[in-house]
Amino acid sequence: MSRKSEEGKGSIKRLDPPEEERRKYLKTVGGLVVGLAVGGAAGWLSRAPETVEVPGPTTTVTKTVTAPITPTPTPTPTPTPTPTPTTPPAPLELNFYTTGHSGFYYDVGRLGWKPIARYMEQNPHIKINTFVDSFFDVYTKEATVFAAGVYAWDAAYTWGAILAEFSEHWTPLDEMGIELPKEVQDDIVPYSKNAVYWKGHWYGLPRMLEIFNLMADADALDAEGLTFPTSYEEFLECCEAVHDPPRRYAFGVGLKEGYLTPPYLCFLHGNGGSLWKDDAMQTVVPDSRESIRAVEDMVYVYENYMPPAAIEKIAFVEACVEWWRGEYVFGLFYPWITMVVTDPESKVKRVYPWLWPGKKGVVRSGSEVACEGYCIPKTAIHKGAAWDFIQYLNSREVQVQMSLNMFWKQENEEPIPTRWSYMTDDRLKEYPYNLIMRASLAALKYKANRYERPHYMAYAGAIEAEVMNALTRKKTPEDAMKDARERCDEILEKEYATYGGGYYDPWPDTQKYSSRIDDLLKQIPVEEPYIFPE
Amino acid sequence: MPRFNREVRDALKFLLPFFVFLGVFTVYPIIASFYYTLNDITLSHLKPEFIGIDNYAKLFSDKLFRQALTQTLLYLAFHTAVGVPLGLGIALLLNEEFRGRSFARACLLIPWSTPPIVAALTFFISLNPSFGPITYALEQSGIFPFQFSIFGDPDLALFGLAVVSLWKSAPLFAFIFLSALQNLPIEAVESAKVYGASSFMIFRKVTLPFLKPTLAVNCILSGILALSGTQAFDIVVGITGGGPGYHTYMLYYLGYMTAFPWNDLGYGSTISYIVTIIAVVFATVLLKLWYKRA
Numbered sequence: 001m002s003r004k005s006e007e008g009k010g011s012i013k014r015l016d017p018p019e020e021e022r023r024k025y026l027k028t029v030g031g032l033v034v035g036l037a038v039g040g041a042a043g044w045l046s047r048a049p050e051t052v053e054v055p056g057p058t059t060t061v062t063k064t065v066t067a068p069i070t071p072t073p074t075p076t077p078t079p080t081p082t083p084t085p086t087t088p089p090a091p092l093e094l095n096f097y098t099t100g101h102s103g104f105y106y107d108v109g110r111l112g113w114k115p116i117a118r119y120m121e122q123n124p125h126i127k128i129n130t131f132v133d134s135f136f137d138v139y140t141k142e143a144t145v146f147a148a149g150v151y152a153w154d155a156a157y158t159w160g161a162i163l164a165e166f167s168e169h170w171t172p173l174d175e176m177g178i179e180l181p182k183e184v185q186d187d188i189v190p191y192s193k194n195a196v197y198w199k200g201h202w203y204g205l206p207r208m209l210e211i212f213n214l215m216a217d218a219d220a221l222d223a224e225g226l227t228f229p230t231s232y233e234e235f236l237e238c239c240e241a242v243h244d245p246p247r248r249y250a251f252g253v254g255l256k257e258g259y260l261t262p263p264y265l266c267f268l269h270g271n272g273g274s275l276w277k278d279d280a281m282q283t284v285v286p287d288s289r290e291s292i293r294a295v296e297d298m299v300y301v302y303e304n305y306m307p308p309a310a311i312e313k314i315a316f317v318e319a320c321v322e323w324w325r326g327e328y329v330f331g332l333f334y335p336w337i338t339m340v341v342t343d344p345e346s347k348v349k350r351v352y353p354w355l356w357p358g359k360k361g362v363v364r365s366g367s368e369v370a371c372e373g374y375c376i377p378k379t380a381i382h383k384g385a386a387w388d389f390i391q392y393l394n395s396r397e398v399q400v401q402m403s404l405n406m407f408w409k410q411e412n413e414e415p416i417p418t419r420w421s422y423m424t425d426d427r428l429k430e431y432p433y434n435l436i437m438r439a440s441l442a443a444l445k446y447k448a449n450r451y452e453r454p455h456y457m458a459y460a461g462a463i464e465a466e467v468m469n470a471l472t473r474k475k476t477p478e479d480a481m482k483d484a485r486e487r488c489d490e491i492l493e494k495e496y497a498t499y500g501g502g503y504y505d506p507w508p509d510t511q512k513y514s515s516r517i518d519d520l521l522k523q524i525p526v527e528e529p530y531i532f533p534e
Numbered sequence: 535m536p537r538f539n540r541e542v543r544d545a546l547k548f549l550l551p552f553f554v555f556l557g558v559f560t561v562y563p564i565i566a567s568f569y570y571t572l573n574d575i576t577l578s579h580l581k582p583e584f585i586g587i588d589n590y591a592k593l594f595s596d597k598l599f600r601q602a603l604t605q606t607l608l609y610l611a612f613h614t615a616v617g618v619p620l621g622l623g624i625a626l627l628l629n630e631e632f633r634g635r636s637f638a639r640a641c642l643l644i645p646w647s648t649p650p651i652v653a654a655l656t657f658f659i660s661l662n663p664s665f666g667p668i669t670y671a672l673e674q675s676g677i678f679p680f681q682f683s684i685f686g687d688p689d690l691a692l693f694g695l696a697v698v699s700l701w702k703s704a705p706l707f708a709f710i711f712l713s714a715l716q717n718l719p720i721e722a723v724e725s726a727k728v729y730g731a732s733s734f735m736i737f738r739k740v741t742l743p744f745l746k747p748t749l750a751v752n753c754i755l756s757g758i759l760a761l762s763g764t765q766a767f768d769i770v771v772g773i774t775g776g777g778p779g780y781h782t783y784m785l786y787y788l789g790y791m792t793a794f795p796w797n798d799l800g801y802g803s804t805i806s807y808i809v810t811i812i813a814v815v816f817a818t819v820l821l822k823l824w825y826k827r828a
Contacts, residue, residue, distance in 0.1 A: 140794050147577040165797060166578050246680065256686075257777040308681040309663035311778065322664075454578075458796040469779035474688045487598070494798070498579065 089125045092382050094389060097142075097156040099372070100134045101317075101413045102208065102402075105393070109405035110412050115398050119389065126385065136258065139457060142166065151379045154386035155204075159372045160194045160452025163203060164503065171376040172201035176383055189444070190509035192418040194452060195373035197504060204375030205394035208402070210334040210415035211448055212266050212367035213439045214357065218350035218529070220248070220329045228352050228532050231360040232270055232297070235330070239305040242329040250305035252328030254313030255298075255471060260464040262315065262368040263332055265450065267294035269366025270358040275451045281496045282453070282503055286463050287478075287485035295470045295477035302471055311471060317410040324348065324408060332356060334370065335436045336406040336413060342432065343408060351432070353439040354532045355446070364534075369448040371418070394418065400425045403433065416440050420516060424523045434524050441517050441524070442534055444510060453503040455495040462487040570803040577797050589804040599805065601780055602788040605692055606761065606809075609784060610816070612696045613703065613760040618752045620700065621707025622745070626737075628708065629715045639712075642705040650702065650765045654772025657698045661685065685774050688781040695782055698769050703759050707752045714748040715741070750824040757816040761786065761809055785809045 096116070098105045107114040107130075116128050131153065133141055142162055145152045146169035163170060173180060180202050185193075192206035214235070216228060224242055229235035239250035253263050268275060273290025276282045285291065302310060307327075313319050316333035323331050324340050326347030331337055335353045340346040355365035374390045376383050392398060399417035404427060406414035416437060417423055428437050451459075466484035469475040475483070521534075538546070571589050573582035593599050628639055645653070660668045663683040672678040684694040718741060726736045742749075759765050767786050774782040776791065783791075786809050793802025 143577045143794060143797065147580055168578065256775075258775055307664070309683060309686075311686045312663055312683050455797070461791065461796060465777065465780050468777055469688070472686070472688050472778050474779055474781075483597075491796075498576075 091125045091127070092385055093127045093129055094155065094382055094385055095129050095131065095153040096389070097131045097133075097153040098374075099138055099157050100132050101410065102372075102415075103411045104402045104405045104414050105207070106130050106132050108411070109401075109414070110407045111401075111405050113401045113405065115393065115401070119392055126389075128389070138162070146377070149379065151381055153377055154380040154382045155374050155390050156377055157207075157372060158195060158204065158375045159370075160450065161454070161456035163196065163198050163373075163375065164452065164456070164499070165454040167198045167203075169378050170198075170203045171378050171380065171383060172203055173387075174201060176376075176387065178387065187419045187421050189371075189418055189420060190506035190513070191369045191444070191448065191450075192371045192373070193509075194450075194504055194506050195371040196375055199502065199504075204373050205390050206371055206373040206418035207393055208372050208415040209369065209418045209440075210336070210371075211369045211440050211443045212262060212332060212356055213335045213353045213443055214355065215331045215333065215335065215338055216352040216354075217326060217329050217348050218352045219348075220326075221352065222529075228354055229357050230364075230533055231357045233360050235357050236301075239301070239330065243305050245307070248326070249307050249328050251301055251330045251332070252306065252316070252319045252322060253310065253332045254315040254317065254319050255302065255306075255311045255468075256314045256318075257461075257464040257468055259315035259317075260467055261460045262370070262450070264294065264298065264463065264467050265368040265448075266332060266356050266366065267297050269368070269447045269449075270294070270356060270363065271297070272358065272362040272366070274447070275449070281492060281501050282505075284451070284459050284488040284492060285485065286466070286488060287481045292478050292481050295467055295481055298467065299470055299473075299477060311468070317413070320408055320410060334413070334415065335439050336415070337408050338432055338436050338439075339406055339412075340408040346408070351435070352530065352532070353435050355439070355442055355534075358446075363446070365443065365446040367443050367446065367448045369444075369450055370415070371450075373418075396422050396425065400427055403428055406436075420513070420520065423520055429524055434526055435530055438521060438524050438526055438530075441521050445514055445517055445534070447507055449505065449507050453495070454499045455491050458491045459488055462491065567803040567806065570800050571807055573800050575800045577794070577799060582800075585800070589801050592801060593804065593808065598780060598783065598788065599785075602783040602785050602805075603808075605782070606784040606786075606812070609692060609696055609699075609766070610757055610760040610812075612693070613699055614753055614756040616696075617700045617703050617756050618707055618749065620704045621752060622711050622749075624704060624708035625711030625715055626741075628712055642708060644705075645702050646705045646709075648702065650768035651772050653698060653702055654769045657694075657701075658685070658773045661694070685782075686778055688778050691774055691778060691782045695766075695769055695773060698773065699760065699766055702765060703756060707756065710752055710755075711745060711748055714745055718744055746824070750820055753820050754817045757820070758813055761813045761816075785812070 103109055104113075105115065107116050116130055120126060120128055138157060139162060142156065142158075143166065146166050158170070185202075188206060189209055191211075192209045195206050196202060196204040214229075216238075220242055221228065221238065224238075226238050226241060229238050242248070243250035255263065265275065268291055271290040271293045273288055273294060275286065275291070276284050307322075310319070316323070316331060316337060319328070319331070320337060322328055323337055324343065324346050338351045338353045340348045341351055356367045358365050374393060376386045376390070380386055396417075396419075399419065399422050402414050403416050406412055417425075417428075422428075423437055423441065428434070450456075453459075463484050466475070466480040466487075469483075470477045470480040474480075570582070572584060572586060574585050574588075575582040624642070628635060628642070648656075660666050661684055663669055663681040663686065669678060669682060673680060673682065685691050722740050722744075723736055726740055731739070766784065767790070770776060770782055770784065770787045776783045776787055785805055789802050789805035789809065791802075792805060793799050796802075
């Protein structure tokens with residue numbers, strides 16, 4: 001007992017040092033903390049100054065007409081300046097923020113062509129730090145970084161909704177003294193422009209363009225003696241003929257909320273509808289007659305020709321494997337899923353990609369488009385260098401390589417180039433790229449708006465929830481879309497008060513390119529049986 | 535200026551980092567978010583515009599808020615009414631002597647130590663209508679129809695989420711009950727046995743009254759877990775994302791969606807404050823009931 005007590009005392013003694021020891025201890029700990037704080041402060045003060053690198057107007061304008069930007073560079077003779085001794089450029093680090101669904105942009109492309117590593121080789125003084133997030137996390141990450149007002153990236157991923165909603169936080173090119181040449185502006189597909197253009201200002205350059213097409217397992221269709229449907233009614237007839245569940249479903253597309261708006265817009269445009277009115281507020285009208293019909297069609301197709309699990313799949317990304325296994329005859333998605341034909345293990349050996357057909361007597365086609373770009377945040381440190389890098393990413397070689405890297409798997413979701421002049425590159429005329437290019441170009445002749453605007457995310461959330469309520473028979477399509485309208489009106493009121501309308505509609509501009517699209521289609525060779533009526 | 539002796543001063547020095555941390559990461563956000571509730575403020579326009587109690591008034595006309603509130607209360611009720619008795623049952627079982635008891639107790643830690651998002655994804659995959667092994671097994675045994683989707687069914691999705699949450703919470707409740715059972719006075723149980731009381735009588739008259747404080751603690755804990763973002767939020771995000779339709783929207787998730795993706799920080803903060811109020815009311819009512827009975 002006594003021994004135990006002594007042990008106890010001993011331990012108390014160790015835990016409770018005499019005053020002097022305790023003071024020494026406190027002094028040491030205090031000294032360490034103060035030392036760390038002073039050291040940290042000194043380090044912070046001696047860091048590189050966070051000055052914004054804004055090139056002088058003359059220099060920068062010269063930069064805009066360098067090779068990557070101009071589609072057909074015609075060098076104009078300029079007086080040769082007196083040679084002056086050049087100093088090597090100072091090393092710098094560029095922070096680059098991009099999205100996970102496009103592996104090409106962070107050097108994990110299918111074919112091993114690495115744009116970032118190549119850029120660093122060409123510019124040894126530049127080190128690029130690449131940051132990647134899932135598409136679904138980008139919005140929140142950028143929103144919070146912008147709200148915090150801190151430096152995070154020099155060049156960052158964007159698309160129409162993020163650019164519009166956070167326009168105050170991106171740098172307009174004209175603010176940097178950069179004027180995008182007219183020939184470059186004309187060379188950019190209007191839908192792509194939407195990703196980097198807001199209320200009369202360019203903010204960067206687009207990185208991608210992809211448009212929904214209807215893809216068919218060619219062998220399955222041919223085996224039934226069917227031709228590619230040219231109207232929605234013919235599409236339903238084809239579905240009826242090929243539907244053989246559970247071995248094979250006629251139609252596959254992911255319907256889970258999060259990416260339900262794109263297929264909904266295909267059905268809406270296929271009914272000749274539009275999600276917004278041409279009024280001052282560009283009122284969102286999910287309760288229009290065409291929209292209600294679109295949802296009725298979606299319910300019908302889901303219940304009759306799709307697997308029940310479709311409502312738990314995000315877009316086609318989660319349905320790709322079933323497509324590759326030959327479990328769907330038709331797929332509605334971006335046309336890179338056509339690339340299954342290059343995979344020897346795929347059950348689908350040939351694909352017909354062409355137009356999503358509209359209702360007979362209403363519209364030939366109508367689909368949905370996705371466009372993204374890279375812009376320069378207001379808080380960027382190396383704005384000039386970021387602009388050079390963005391131009392490189394939009395150059396012909398990078399854009400064509402991006403398209404060549406597409407594959408049917410989700411990490412290789414690579415799209416088509418963003419500029420008309422790149423679309424007829426010889427490498428993209430090879431099979432099966434030629435099919436994808438032709439189907440995409442043909443689809444661009446019909447309405448494919450995504451209706452990106454400042455509060456797009458809130459509108460999409462409201463519409464998708466109600467489409468899902470219709471798909472699961474919790475509400476009739478009419479009631480569901482009326483409820484969606486109610487919620488959209490609340491969003492609209494707030495949005496209009498903040499942004500005042502006047503959002504860019506790429507469709508009228510795209511129609512101006514109709515004859516150019518025809519020319520491009522003619523330049524991309526294709527053989528029977530891959531020729532379909534436009 | 536009050537004069538402290540050296541010991542107090544030393545203690546304060548050690549506690550200072552904690553208070554700074556608490557102030558920056560807890561007190562400031564609470565005050566700031568309350569300020570946001572009185573303002574129209576978004577992430578894209580951080581200049582607040584004072585609107586008084588408009589955000590609170592909006593709650594009454596917001597259908598989605600009402601739906602989320604109803605679903606939150608249902609979830610809370612289910613989580614508590616089923617989870618706490620389940621935890622008690624497990625604790626009583628593990629309090630008995632049997633072979634492999636220590637192993638069973640160790641296994642009980644697995645659900646609780648699994649991060650909520652991992653648990654969510656595990657259930658999401660296991661019950662996936664296309665490739666989930668559990669769904670497949672149930673389909674093959676004729677219990678589920680083909681490609682049956684629990685989380686895609688508006689009538690079942692909320693229940694499904696509550697079950698996932700219970701899988702995580704019930705073991706925690708069991709451990710808390712178990713620690714209380716370890717202190718159950720053996721004399722009282724022995725005396726009851728001597729007087730011929732049945733096992734059920736012993737449970738009702740001896741064990742349960744002894745466990746009442748623990749029961750109250752577990753009920754409050756259940757409420758907090760069901761309401762707070764630390765567990766239930768991850769489960770919603772990982773499995774349903776609030777769908778199908780709005781059928782698994784709960785208040786904390788609605789608060790998040792409103793503040794961030796829908797970019798209305800003021801109204802999102804208001805919804806979050808309502809969650810806090812519900813949690814406080816729930817805990818207060820339970821404690822009052824408990825003290826009244828005691």
